[in-house]
Amino acid sequence: MNKEYLTVSQLTKYIKYKLDNDVNLREVYLKGEISNFKAHTRGHFYFTIKDEGSRINAVMFASSASKVKFTPEDGMKILVTGRISVYEATGGYQIYVNEMMEDGVGNLYVAFEQLKKKLASEGLFDERFKKSIPKIPERVGVITAPTGAAIRDIISTINRRFPLTEVILLPSLVQGEGAKEDIVRQIKRAEDYNLDVLIVGRGGGSIEDLWAFNEEIVARAIFDCPIPVISAVGHEIDFTIADFVADLRAPTPTGAAEIAVPNKSDVINYINQLSLRSRKAVGNILELKKKRLDNIKSNYILNNPLDLYSAKIQKLDYLTESLVKNYKNIIDKEKIKLNNIKTRPLFSNPLVILDKTKQKYALLLSKLDALSPLKTLERGYGIIKLNEKAVTSIKDLKKDDLINIELKDGSKEAIIK
Amino acid sequence: MEKKEMKFEEKITELENLVKALENGDVPLDKAIDYFTKATKLASECDKDLKNAEKALTSIVNEDGSLSEFKGEVEA
Numbered sequence: 001m002n003k004e005y006l007t008v009s010q011l012t013k014y015i016k017y018k019l020d021n022d023v024n025l026r027e028v029y030l031k032g033e034i035s036n037f038k039a040h041t042r043g044h045f046y047f048t049i050k051d052e053g054s055r056i057n058a059v060m061f062a063s064s065a066s067k068v069k070f071t072p073e074d075g076m077k078i079l080v081t082g083r084i085s086v087y088e089a090t091g092g093y094q095i096y097v098n099e100m101m102e103d104g105v106g107n108l109y110v111a112f113e114q115l116k117k118k119l120a121s122e123g124l125f126d127e128r129f130k131k132s133i134p135k136i137p138e139r140v141g142v143i144t145a146p147t148g149a150a151i152r153d154i155i156s157t158i159n160r161r162f163p164l165t166e167v168i169l170l171p172s173l174v175q176g177e178g179a180k181e182d183i184v185r186q187i188k189r190a191e192d193y194n195l196d197v198l199i200v201g202r203g204g205g206s207i208e209d210l211w212a213f214n215e216e217i218v219a220r221a222i223f224d225c226p227i228p229v230i231s232a233v234g235h236e237i238d239f240t241i242a243d244f245v246a247d248l249r250a251p252t253p254t255g256a257a258e259i260a261v262p263n264k265s266d267v268i269n270y271i272n273q274l275s276l277r278s279r280k281a282v283g284n285i286l287e288l289k290k291k292r293l294d295n296i297k298s299n300y301i302l303n304n305p306l307d308l309y310s311a312k313i314q315k316l317d318y319l320t321e322s323l324v325k326n327y328k329n330i331i332d333k334e335k336i337k338l339n340n341i342k343t344r345p346l347f348s349n350p351l352v353i354l355d356k357t358k359q360k361y362a363l364l365l366s367k368l369d370a371l372s373p374l375k376t377l378e379r380g381y382g383i384i385k386l387n388e389k390a391v392t393s394i395k396d397l398k399k400d401d402l403i404n405i406e407l408k409d410g411s412k413e414a415i416i417k
Numbered sequence: 418m419e420k421k422e423m424k425f426e427e428k429i430t431e432l433e434n435l436v437k438a439l440e441n442g443d444v445p446l447d448k449a450i451d452y453f454t455k456a457t458k459l460a461s462e463c464d465k466d467l468k469n470a471e472k473a474l475t476s477i478v479n480e481d482g483s484l485s486e487f488k489g490e491v492e493a
Contacts, residue, residue, distance in 0.1 A: 136426045146477060146487075155475055155487075163470040164425050169477045169487050189478065196426075264467055271429070271463045274436050278456040281439035285449045288442065 009088070016086035019093060025084035030056075030095060031103055034076045039065075045072065049080065049095065057094035058082070064098050067237055069207065077103035108207055112214050115241055119216070124223050124245050131228040131247045133259060136267070137196035139166045140260050141227065143186045146171035149203040150232070150253040157257035165261045168193050174202035179212035187221040187229075198225065199256045200242060201232030213240035222246055232256030377408040425466055432459040 006014075019025055032049035039045055043062030048055050058080065060068075072078070082097040101109065119125065140158065144150045151169060158165055170186040170193075173179040183200065190198050200222060202210070212218060213233045219241045222229050231246035232253040243249040250256035301308055346353065369375060373383065384391045385404040391397060401416045423431065435456040438444060444452065477487040 134426070136429060138424050138426055155473065158473045159471075163473045164466060165473055167473050167475040167487070168484070169475065171477060186478075189482070192482065193478065193484075264470075267429075268464060268467055271432070271460050271467075274432050275457065275460040278436045278439050278453055278460075281436065281442070282449055282453045285439065285442055285444060285446070289446055 008091070012086060012088050012091050015093075016088060020085055022084075027081065028084055028095065029079070029081050031077070031079050032056075034072050034078055035074050037072050037074050039072075045097075047072065049078070057087075057092055058097050059087075059094055060097040060100060064100075068100050069237060070102055072100065079103050108211065108214075112241070115214065115216055115219070116244065119219055119241065119245065124219065129223070133228050133230065133248055134196045136162075136262055137165055137260060139168055139193065139195050140257075141168045141170060141190045141193060141195035141198040143170045143172050143183060143190065143198065143200045144202050144253070145174045148174075150174075150201060153203075153252070153254040154199060154232075154257040157254050158261050161258065161263050162261035162267070163264070168195060173212075175205065175209045175212060180215040180218050183212055184217050184221040187218075187225050190225065190227060195227050197230060197260050198227045199230045199232055199250075199253070199260060200246070201230075201250070201253050201256060202234070203253060204234040204238065210234050210238055210240055213242040215241070218242055219245045230256045230259055374408075377406065380408075382407045425463065428459050428463050428466075432456055432463065435459070 030049060032051050035048045035050055035055075037045070037047040043065055045058075045060040045065045045068075047058050047060075049058050050056075060082075078100055079102075080095065080097045080100045082095045082099075084093060084095055086093050123129070142151060142154055144154070146169060155167055158167055170190055172186045173182040187198070187200065200213075202213070210233055213231070222231070222242055222245045228248070229246045230248045230250050231240070231242045232250040232255060233240045233242055234252075236251040239249075248259060250259050296302065341347070377383070383406040384397075385406065386396065386401055388404075391403065397403065397416050399416055403414055403416065405412050405414055435452045439449060439452050439456070475487040476484040479485060
């Protein structure tokens with residue numbers, strides 16, 4: 001039966017499917033030796049990785065191959081990571097390599113990763129600790145080797161871009177024995193030179209050459225440095241611990257100089273812009289003041305100054321009027337009061353009151369008269385007095401008392417018998 | 418007493434401040450003219466500084482901490 005036979009393509013697809021879906025084969029760490037190495041003109045690497053007992057085809061596409069930091073050669077011991085899949089055209093399985101490094105430096109990578117992790121967890125790479133790089137530094141410090149491409153590139157870049165900046169070189173070993181201590185020492189000394197920014201770095205080299213910049217004491221010195229630090233180690237593709245801890249990473253020493261100083265022509269442009277802005281601003285201010293003046297000049301009151309008084313005049317009129325009115329009112333009231341007083345009988349007819357008073361007096365006088373003892377005497381009564389006192393009872397009189405008898409027309413003495 | 422010459426960066430900062438003050442607009446006229454005069458002077462000074470500068474002054478820190486001119490092989 002035809003149906004039981006597979007085509008080669010079908011089988012190959014099936015095998016490829018199987019391999020692609022195996023989790024273990026998606027990320028493989030493999031070590032071995034390079035043989036049959038070919039670098040394609042388009043940048044892809046084709047080679048075989050082998051050991052004593054076996055071999056596997058390997059392919060590394062340009063995107064990954066461009067990041068390899070050494071030149072692969074046959075016989076080289078390597079460490080690679082990649083995935084396993086099938087190339088259908090040949091039916092061969094192969095490793096698609098993402099990363100490749102020389103074996104033997106593998107330990108350095110482990111140390112690098114460990115230190116990076118440790119410092120990261122301590123926060124040494126945190127964005128909040130990054131100091132900003134001044135726009136226009138007066139003095140740039142450079143810690144690198146006094147000979148070599150790095151310092152040359154930095155100085156020529158600064159000369160080209162912004163020669164107003166002063167460069168202070170703090171010469172240092174940058175590789176080998178004593179390099180890390182020297183770098184640390186110079187980072188500390190840099191504080192004494194009034195620097196606005198500090199470039200720490202070196203030119204390209206192997207991972208061992210760059211290693212001083214992966215040392216913990218260097219990282220901590222950079223972190224503790226009060227001056228903003230730009231790291232510039234090796235080439236674009238080289239990352240060191242110093243890069244992570246620095247305030248800014250430059251891909252190369254030249255790049256560091258470009259970051260550290262502005263471009264002269266940019267600054268000239270900026271100054272021109274500021275000039276222009278100041279001119280425009282003054283123009284605006286003058287315009288504004290002029291407008292204000294015009295406004296004031298066209299102000300109604302300034303043009304009709306008498307209006308300032310009209311309201312006051314009106315008020316004065318009103319006050320005068322009410323004053324007169326109130327004044328009259330008061331006088332009128334007082335007049336009425338006066339009239340009232342004048343019409344009182346005392347003033348209108350004072351004799352009536354006198355007559356009445358006279359009559360009253362006469363009446364009272366006659367009453368008083370009626371009560372007077374003299375009147376009784378006139379009617380024939382008499383008063384008997386003993387020792388100048390009127391005697392009202394016969395009992396008060398004794399024999400031989402000298403009494404006085406008063407009648408209406410005189411008195412006579414008598415003696416009681 | 419002669420005032421010490423301002424550093425380039427200080428000049429630029431001062432220039433920026435003057436321009437900002439002017440742009441703020443709320444400046445008496447005599448002050449505005451004063452600011453503008455100063456700004457113009459600073460701008461031309463900065464411009465001159467830049468055009469006159471040819472080569473960065475480069476020094477090397479000696480072991481004893483003193484500075485001396487650095488004569489590395491540097492292309493202009």
